[in-house]
Amino acid sequence: MYFLFIKSESKTPGGLPARPVLTSYYKSSHFKNRPFDPYTNYTSPNETILCPDSYQSMYSQLLCGLCQRTQVLRVGAVFASGFIRAIRFLEKHWQLLCRDIRSGTLDPTVITDPAVREAVLTKVLHRPDPELADFVESECRKDSWQGIITRLWPNTKYVDVIVTGTMSQYIPTLDFYSNGLPLVCTMYASSECYFGVNLNPLCKPSEVAYTLIPTMAYFEFLPVHRNNNNGELVDLADVKLGHEYELVVTTYAGLYRYRVGDVLRVAGFKNRAPQFNFICRKNVVLSIDSDKTDEVELQGAVKNAVDAHLVAFGGSVAEYTSYADTKTTIPGHYVLYWELSVKGTTAIPPSVYEDCCLTVEESLNSVYRQGRVSDKSIGPLEIKIVEQGTFDKLMDYAISLGASINQYKTPRCVKFEPIVELLNSRVEGSYFSPKCPKWVPGHKQWSNNVKN
Numbered sequence: 354m355y356f357l358f359i360k361s362e363s364k365t366p367g368g369l370p371a372r373p374v375l376t377s378y379y380k381s382s383h384f385k386n387r388p389f390d391p392y393t394n395y396t397s398p399n400e401t402i403l404c405p406d407s408y409q410s411m412y413s414q415l416l417c418g419l420c421q422r423t424q425v426l427r428v429g430a431v432f433a434s435g436f437i438r439a440i441r442f443l444e445k446h447w448q449l450l451c452r453d454i455r456s457g458t459l460d461p462t463v464i465t466d467p468a469v470r471e472a473v474l475t476k477v478l479h480r481p482d483p484e485l486a487d488f489v490e491s492e493c494r495k496d497s498w499q500g501i502i503t504r505l506w507p508n509t510k511y512v513d514v515i516v517t518g519t520m521s522q523y524i525p526t527l528d529f530y531s532n533g534l535p536l537v538c539t540m541y542a543s544s545e546c547y548f549g550v551n552l553n554p555l556c557k558p559s560e561v562a563y564t565l566i567p568t569m570a571y572f573e574f575l576p577v578h579r580n581n582n583n584g585e586l587v588d589l590a591d592v593k594l595g596h597e598y599e600l601v602v603t604t605y606a607g608l609y610r611y612r613v614g615d616v617l618r619v620a621g622f623k624n625r626a627p628q629f630n631f632i633c634r635k636n637v638v639l640s641i642d643s644d645k646t647d648e649v650e651l652q653g654a655v656k657n658a659v660d661a662h663l664v665a666f667g668g669s670v671a672e673y674t675s676y677a678d679t680k681t682t683i684p685g686h687y688v689l690y691w692e693l694s695v696k697g698t699t700a701i702p703p704s705v706y707e708d709c710c711l712t713v714e715e716s717l718n719s720v721y722r723q724g725r726v727s728d729k730s731i732g733p734l735e736i737k738i739v740e741q742g743t744f745d746k747l748m749d750y751a752i753s754l755g756a757s758i759n760q761y762k763t764p765r766c767v768k769f770e771p772i773v774e775l776l777n778s779r780v781e782g783s784y785f786s787p788k789c790p791k792w793v794p795g796h797k798q799w800s801n802n803v804k805n
């Protein structure tokens with residue numbers, strides 16, 4: 354049960370079709386007429402994958418997955434966020450799904466696409482199955498959804514999702530839903546070029562290393578973390594163990610020395626082929642003054658705050674993003690939007706969120722803290738708690754603008770005004786750092802992106 358989605362195509366001003374790599378692939382005859390292979394023998398009929406309406410596509414794929422529950426050996430989606438979205442969809446719509454399973458029909462107001470109707474009714478939902486509907490209902494009705502994957506799909510051996518890079522924040526949620534099944538990251542790829550594979554798929558997510566396939570493109574590497582003002586590139590054969598590089602590709606399709614925007618670290622070698630840990634996307638996410646905070650640093654700071662203050666209340670951050678607010682305060686300040694998942698029963702007092710603000714600030718690099726303490730060029734950090742479902746709305750919004758569900762990643766920083774407005778319209782509480790973080794003059798701790 355691997356969830357696959359397409360997105361609608363657009364045209365470039367010159368009239369060429371433009372679409373993400375997976376849409377291209379799923380619509381191609383390579384995919385549609387693929388020979389039998391257990392690895393690509395999906396519970397979703399092609400018609401449900403190729404349905405341009407993402408709601409109908411998700412609904413029908415889940416329905417087919419439930420109907421074939423005992424045959425499912427692997428569950429997943431390209432990115433962890435997409436898979437979790439499917440589980441959330443099930444949480445919201447299981448009653449509708451069970452009604453269709455019980456009656457052996459498809460609600461005509463839900464599934465209107467004729468190709469999807471025909472495929473599901475002829476290939477999967479052959480007859481009313483009240484027994485299955487009762488079972489799914491009884492599992493979904495339970496208070497806790499812990500282990501829901503293994504309860505509904507009992508033969509599942511592993512979860513096939515990418516959980517490296519920023520997707521690593523979903524690991525606890527996946528562990529919860531799957532009762533700790535292995536999380537397998539198989540590939541590292543992009544729309545511009547396929548990069549590599551994980552040759553040790555059962556390793557821990559924190560140890561995943563991708564071996565770049567040398568024939569996929571011409572790979573070169575721009576060293577990071579040292580003076581490299583002349584932009585000297587290193588060849589695949591010359592990268593050094595432990596060093597970090599920005600990936601540069603020259604592709605068959607014609608991109609020349611294209612900077613992908615990812616930072617990789619050499620983790621080891623398979624024979625003489627280097628293997629890389631995915632570190633982060635290179636972009637700086639937040640900056641108010643001379644401070645530059647990248648994704649890794651922000652993610653680490655959020656984790657520190659959650660571990661130090663929220664865990665005791667059974668709280669965790671289900672989703673987050675950030676915003677460099679230079680409009681409403683002078684000096685500007687960092688704003689973090691947090692959607693919480695709270696399992697405890699005690700209400701979290703405001704002082705705990707204020708402590709979280711301070712811990713985030715304490716965890717940021719010295720350039721940031723100097724700006725706060727000495728230069729006073731940055732205002733106190735703010736955490737805004739948003740209502741449940743806000744980040745789903747954000748994704749819906751991105752999809753309505755043309756993003757693809759497969760490839761959607763929650764942005765760790767937002768700038769686009771309508772998105773900031775959407776987030777602000779769903780704020781339940783707002784908290785500021787109560788004092789300045791610690792900063793020792795003359796003690797420089799460089800941030801990852803300080804060379805920029």
Ligand code: AMP
Pocket residue numbers: 374515516517518519538540541542543544545613614615631634760
């Ligand atoms: P796209 O342009 O939507 O095709 O996305 C490609 C980008 O997704 C890559 O440049 C990476 O930043 C990210 N990505 C793809 N595969 C992985 C992976 N295995 N781990 C972490 N990030 C990934």
